[in-house]
Amino acid sequence: MNVTVRYFASIREVLGSGEQIEVPAETTLSRLRDQLIERSAKHAVVLARGRALRCALNQTLSDESAVVSEGAEVAYFPPVTGG
Amino acid sequence: MTQPRVSVQTDDFDLSAEVAALRAGDAGVGAVAAFVGTVRDRNDGSGVSSMELEHYPGMTEKAIESMIDEAQQRFDIRAVRVIHRVGVLRPQDQIVLVAVTSSHRGQAFQACEFLMDYLKTQAPFWKKEHTPEGARWVDARSADDAAAQRWGIASRNTAD
Numbered sequence: 001m002n003v004t005v006r007y008f009a010s011i012r013e014v015l016g017s018g019e020q021i022e023v024p025a026e027t028t029l030s031r032l033r034d035q036l037i038e039r040s041a042k043h044a045v046v047l048a049r050g051r052a053l054r055c056a057l058n059q060t061l062s063d064e065s066a067v068v069s070e071g072a073e074v075a076y077f078p079p080v081t082g083g
Numbered sequence: 084m085t086q087p088r089v090s091v092q093t094d095d096f097d098l099s100a101e102v103a104a105l106r107a108g109d110a111g112v113g114a115v116a117a118f119v120g121t122v123r124d125r126n127d128g129s130g131v132s133s134m135e136l137e138h139y140p141g142m143t144e145k146a147i148e149s150m151i152d153e154a155q156q157r158f159d160i161r162a163v164r165v166i167h168r169v170g171v172l173r174p175q176d177q178i179v180l181v182a183v184t185s186s187h188r189g190q191a192f193q194a195c196e197f198l199m200d201y202l203k204t205q206a207p208f209w210k211k212e213h214t215p216e217g218a219r220w221v222d223a224r225s226a227d228d229a230a231a232q233r234w235g236i237a238s239r240n241t242a243d
Contacts, residue, residue, distance in 0.1 A: 009137055009209035010220045050243055052223070054207075059142035061205065075139060075207075079223030079240045082136070082167060082208025083120055083179050083199060 001025060001070040005036065008077035011053075014046045023068065029055055030064035032074060052079050088163055089147045091138055093170040096180055105164045106184050112161055116191035117182040118199055124174035126221065129214035134221075136169040136178070139207040143167075150201040158194040160185040165198065167208065200230040204240040 006018040023032055033055075037044050047053065056075040057066050068074060086104050090096075098119060106112045124131055151163045166180040181198045185191040210221040223241045231238035 006139075008139055008207065009211075012137075052241055052243055054240065056139070056142055056207070059139070059145055061146075075142070077139070077207060078209065078220065080204065080207050081210045081221045081223050082138070082206050083203040 003027075003032065003068050003071075004073045005032075006073065006075040008075065010078050011046050011076050014042050027068050028064060029057060029062060029066050029068065029074065032068060033064065033076075036076075047076065053077070054079060086164070088151055088165065089144050090166045091140075091143055091147075091169055092166065093168060095168070095177060096166045098180065098182075101164055101166065101180060102182055105162050105182055109161060109184065111186060112184045113186045114188040114191040115182065115184050116188070116195040117180065118195050119177055120179040120199075122172050122174050122176045122178060126212060129212075129216055131174060131212045131214055133171055133173045133213045135171050135211045135213075136167075137209045137211070138167075138169050143207050146206045147202065150198060150205065153201070154183075154194045154198055157197065158185070158190045160190050160194045163194070163198070165202070167202075167206070169208070197234050200227070200234060201236060203227040204231040204238040205236070 003021050003023055005021055007015045033047055037047050054077055055062055058073055102115055102117060106115060122134060147165050161184045164182045168178055172178060181195050183191045183194045204227050212219055212221055225241045228238045228240050
């Protein structure tokens, strides 16, 4: 199934504003991140484990155990710095 | 016409006009607390000539709407207005407004601080500063997570 991935701030500067990715059913955000990391050396750097990275599923902050469904919008971004 | 609770905009805002609109027609209001955040000319030891604010259209507004819902549950308040600017800003420019009305001052002060602590750690905005040493993304502060956690918000913005 198809998932839309979006990137913001420092992640967007490296990977662009987003991409579509095909994932198996019952994919968790953690598994999705692994799959993205395999896409390129750049992905591997900015999405690496151990980096402070926040994730939103359908525009709500989520932890990596969440499961994505067909047509989901997933976003990766650094810690937020508004206000 | 009722004004929106949340605006994310490039335009500046007028504190007096926003507060006047927020309490218009509500004679039960006895207190207004408002916080305005502005751009400093220095950060982390460098001069800041300008900054760019990026957001996540759609999610940012939703996050702020839900934090206002949460404030309405927690505090005895009457009305809330939040404005956050995006785009290019310069030192002394206004960035953010949080204004709260209530019957008495205690709840207005508390709700205003709660909303700012929540916004700093949960709303998707990112600042990029321009300094003499070049452009850099602003680092999130763990002190902001600590401030949010005081309210029982499970904030882990800066966690690995």
